[in-house]
Amino acid sequence: MTLARLLGPTDRPGPRTNLRALAITAAFAFVAVSLIGYGNSGCVSLVVWSSNEKSQLLQDIAEKYNDTDPTVDRRCVRVQVSTVASGDGEAALTRDWSPGDATRPDVWWPAATTWVLLLKEHRAERRLSDIIPAVYQKLIQSPLVIAMPEHMADAVKSSGEVVGWTWLLKFAQDPQGWSRYEKPWGHFRLGKTNPMISTSGLHALIGTYNAAAGTTGQLTPEDVRRDDVRAFVRGVERSVVHYGESVARFLDNLWNADDSGDALGYVSAVAVEEKHVFDYNRGNPESLLCDPLCPQVAPQEKLVAFYPSEGTLIADHPYVILNWVDSVHRQAAADFQRHLESDAIQRFQEEGFRDQNLSAGPGLSTKYFDRQPPRTRLLLPDPPLLAEIQASWSSLRKRAHVLIAIDVGRSMTTLAQEQSVTKLELAKRAASDAVGRLEPDDEVGLWTFSTNGDKPYREVLPIGPLGTGKSELARRIETLEAEDGTRQLFATVLAGFDHVRSRLAPDRINAVVVLGNGVDEGTQVNFYDLQSTLRRQSNDQRVRVFTLSYSAASSSQLRQLSEASPGAFYNAADPTKTIAKLMRDVISNF
Numbered sequence: 001m002t003l004a005r006l007l008g009p010t011d012r013p014g015p016r017t018n019l020r021a022l023a024i025t026a027a028f029a030f031v032a033v034s035l036i037g038y039g040n041s042g043c044v045s046l047v048v049w050s051s052n053e054k055s056q057l058l059q060d061i062a063e064k065y066n067d068t069d070p071t072v073d074r075r076c077v078r079v080q081v082s083t084v085a086s087g088d089g090e091a092a093l094t095r096d097w098s099p100g101d102a103t104r105p106d107v108w109w110p111a112a113t114t115w116v117l118l119l120k121e122h123r124a125e126r127r128l129s130d131i132i133p134a135v136y137q138k139l140i141q142s143p144l145v146i147a148m149p150e151h152m153a154d155a156v157k158s159s160g161e162v163v164g165w166t167w168l169l170k171f172a173q174d175p176q177g178w179s180r181y182e183k184p185w186g187h188f189r190l191g192k193t194n195p196m197i198s199t200s201g202l203h204a205l206i207g208t209y210n211a212a213a214g215t216t217g218q219l220t221p222e223d224v225r226r227d228d229v230r231a232f233v234r235g236v237e238r239s240v241v242h243y244g245e246s247v248a249r250f251l252d253n254l255w256n257a258d259d260s261g262d263a264l265g266y267v268s269a270v271a272v273e274e275k276h277v278f279d280y281n282r283g284n285p286e287s288l289l290c291d292p293l294c295p296q297v298a299p300q301e302k303l304v305a306f307y308p309s310e311g312t313l314i315a316d317h318p319y320v321i322l323n324w325v326d327s328v329h330r331q332a333a334a335d336f337q338r339h340l341e342s343d344a345i346q347r348f349q350e351e352g353f354r355d356q357n358l359s360a361g362p363g364l365s366t367k368y369f370d371r372q373p374p375r376t377r378l379l380l381p382d383p384p385l386l387a388e389i390q391a392s393w394s395s396l397r398k399r400a401h402v403l404i405a406i407d408v409g410r411s412m413t414t415l416a417q418e419q420s421v422t423k424l425e426l427a428k429r430a431a432s433d434a435v436g437r438l439e440p441d442d443e444v445g446l447w448t449f450s451t452n453g454d455k456p457y458r459e460v461l462p463i464g465p466l467g468t469g470k471s472e473l474a475r476r477i478e479t480l481e482a483e484d485g486t487r488q489l490f491a492t493v494l495a496g497f498d499h500v501r502s503r504l505a506p507d508r509i510n511a512v513v514v515l516g517n518g519v520d521e522g523t524q525v526n527f528y529d530l531q532s533t534l535r536r537q538s539n540d541q542r543v544r545v546f547t548l549s550y551s552a553a554s555s556s557q558l559r560q561l562s563e564a565s566p567g568a569f570y571n572a573a574d575p576t577k578t579i580a581k582l583m584r585d586v587i588s589n590f
Contacts (some may be wrong), residue, residue: 009424043076047104051111051199052246053275054140054317055083056289057351058109065336072332079336080176085246086110087197088581093131094122099324106329107336108322111199111273112315113138114206114380117574121383137338138316140353142273142561143374144203145305145312147265147280150368153304155181157294165211165236168269172239178268186540190239191250191270194588195393200247203313204271205393206386208233209311210378217427219381224389234396241267242509242544244568245588247276251285252467253566255299265302265539270303277303278352278363290351305369311376314358317318388518400442400590401508402433403463403496405518406478409450409487416550416572423550424482426572427515430548430583431477434513437587441445443508448480449492449516456488456523457495463503490521490530493545493561497534500543509590511544511567517551518558529556534564546586 050058062079068079082105084092089110120132129489146163148156159181161167171188178185193201210216212232213223215556223229244250250270255426257266279287317339321333349361358373381389412424424538431446438444445463449456460476495514504510520527534545544567550554552573559569568589570582 008176028363029372043078044072044077044328044332045102046077046106046329046336047102048079048080048081048107048109048333048336049084049089049105050109051086051089052083053096053111053142053273053287054109054278054348054351054353055081056287057347060289060291061347062336065339070332070335070339072335073328075328077332077335079332082550084113085197086112086199087194087202090115090122091324092120093119093128095130096128097324104324106322106325107333109317109322109331110320111317112144112197112203112313113318114202114313114386116318117380117383117386118318120150123386124383129323133321133323136318136320137337137341137371138318138356139337139345140317140348140355140356142208142275142315142317142353143307143312143358144315145272145274145277145307146269147272147277147303147305148269149267149301150304151259151264151301152178152183152185152268153306155183156306162309163306165208166310168239169232169235172449173235175265185264185268186538188239189241189266189268189539190241191254191267192237192240193250193271194243194245195390197245197588198247199315200276201243203315204389205233206381206389207308207310207313207378208236209389211308212492216311216376216377216378219385221385221388224385224392230392230396233392237393237396237398237562238507239395240398240509241542242511242567242589244587247272248286249568249589250583251276251280253282253563253568254280255285256563256566257303260298260535261300263299269306274354274364274369275315275352277305277368279370282363302368304367307374309368309379313378313380314374317353394439398590399508400438400444401463401500401503401505401510402443402513402590403445403447403500403511404434404513405447405449405457405492405496405515406431406477406480406491407450407487407514408448408483409517409519410482410484411487411517411519411559412450412550413482423517423572426550427548428477429478429580430515430572432474433580433583434587435466435473435477436472437584438466438590440465440470442466442590443505444473445497446473446476447492448483449485450487451483451485453485455495456486456491463500486523487517487519487521488523488525489514489516489518489557490527493524494525494530494533497543497545501541504541504543506541509544510542511546511590513586514545514547514558515562515572516549516558518547518549518555519551520557531560531564534561537565542590546570546589548582548586 059081079423178188195202195205212229281302360371446460447457545565546567547558547562548570549558550572562569
């Protein structure tokens with residue numbers, strides 16, 4: 001496995017040009033840090049995997065640490081930080097690694113101990129050795145919160161109601177929606193991430209189980225398997241607008257909605273860590289390094305953090321020196337940890353984290369946060385039950401009503417960048433992978449475009465429950481071949497959008513997924529009219545468009561269509577991203 005396969009989130013649409021520039025600058029900084037490490041071949045190379053929300057800050061700290069010329073056993077030390085989402089890191093470590101693999105981490109710094117417990121359980125299930133030490137230090141912390149746009153938060157606060165998962169379920173099931181508070185904001189809509197990848201998604205799932213079971217103690221197997229508990233969890237999941245592989249995906253979309261004056265239309269609340277609220281409120285939805293480049297431009301509608309009344313979980317960021325390291329790397333890792341625990345810890349507090357004692361830094365103002373530690377901290381389940389809870393999400397999550405549209409034009413027969421297969425073959429693999437990740441009661445249809453015929457698209461299979469027909473859909477995908485038709489991308493997106501909307505399933509995530517080159521060859525549908533149509537949808541009857549582009553040169557319009565819906569854009573032309581991971585990220589929205 002290459003390092004590229006373990007890099008964290010996919011490209012996200014940047015809502016401000018300066019944030020995009022900052023991301024490019026940060027990428028060069030990462031390359032520079034890496035080159036420093038490799039350029040000093042006689043040095044001890046300490047590979048640290050960091051979760052997304054702290055990785056750029058950690059890279060900056062590591063670079064400054066490297067500048068002090070640290071040594072161990074009379075050898076220079078160079079720290080290299082790689083961004084690896086916590087769930088991706090746990091999955092990657094659930095296998096044996098060759099000691100000679102240069103990408104193998106020496107230190108794993110995920111967002112929460114939750115992932116460490118899952119790794120121990122999953123490696124034990126595979127009868128692999130335990131690579132987690134008996135003792136590891138938790139350096140910084142951030143509680144899970146239910147974050148709401150400020151106007152919505154004010155309406156709830158003025159009612160005197162207490163916000164938690166029980167309140168959320170009751171509100172989500174109330175047909176009055178926001179009119180119960182005499183507000184015109186439609187139904188309650190929750191934003192939530194995929195618990196297989198994201199810490200906030202996993203902690204929200206566990207917290208919902210605790211609320212459903214009525215306990216702040218450790219959950220038991222009997223709690224988790226009760227019908228009423230599972231019905232409660234399923235009810236909360238049904239309020240989700242869509243899922244996502246990362247918090248930044250939601251906050252990017254919220255930022256774009258805020259920029260167009262519709263922050264209250266996108267989502268009513270989102271389950272995130274306190275740190276993410278801090279970042280969003282200062283105009284940094286992707287948790288980039290904001291010193292000194294971040295413009296500090298606040299959104300019009302800031303977020304207010306509510307701490308679930310039933311108790312919450314804490315992202316405690318354990319610094320795990322893995323058991324497979326040798327004594328030299330262990331000492332280097334311990335020295336870097338001591339550096340992090342000294343003056344560097346203040347930088348984390350300045351960036352919205354709490355310290356080991358849950359003490360808040362200066363940025364957590366009382367207007368948007370409670371500076372006191374959460375009153376009730378939930379206990380994590382035992383590892384086997386934790387794994388069962390995580391696995392239960394696939395059966396309890398909100399179901400999908402999705403149309404997949406694949407470009408089969410001749411341009412898709414060219415080889416993908418830095419790969420030995422065609423773009424069409426990659427698209428077919430991606431679609432097949434998507435089908436494999438969905439459940440039998442998800443509803444999926446398949447179209448192709450750039451085809452010959454009187455329509456801009458061809459229906460391969462109508463939208464319907466996957467049921468036992470996964471193999472048939474996979475077979476149809478496998479037999480797709482390139483055609484010489486005109487690439488009517490915009491007409492296909494509009495037709496797909498209208499098709500899904502005409503069959504809208506209110507209790508499902510309604511979406512169109514487009515895989516292609518991003519090129520339109522003169523259809524009668526105007527791009528700007530299509531963009532406007534996607535943007536003007538009713539918030540309670542929204543069809544989201546998710547796009548995956550195989551051409552870096554032609555991706556801009558696909559990105560803009562996804563932003564307008566709002567869905568998400570994924571860049572398959574990036575050689576650092578595998579199709580399997582990209583499609584995993586796409587399907588994480590459902």
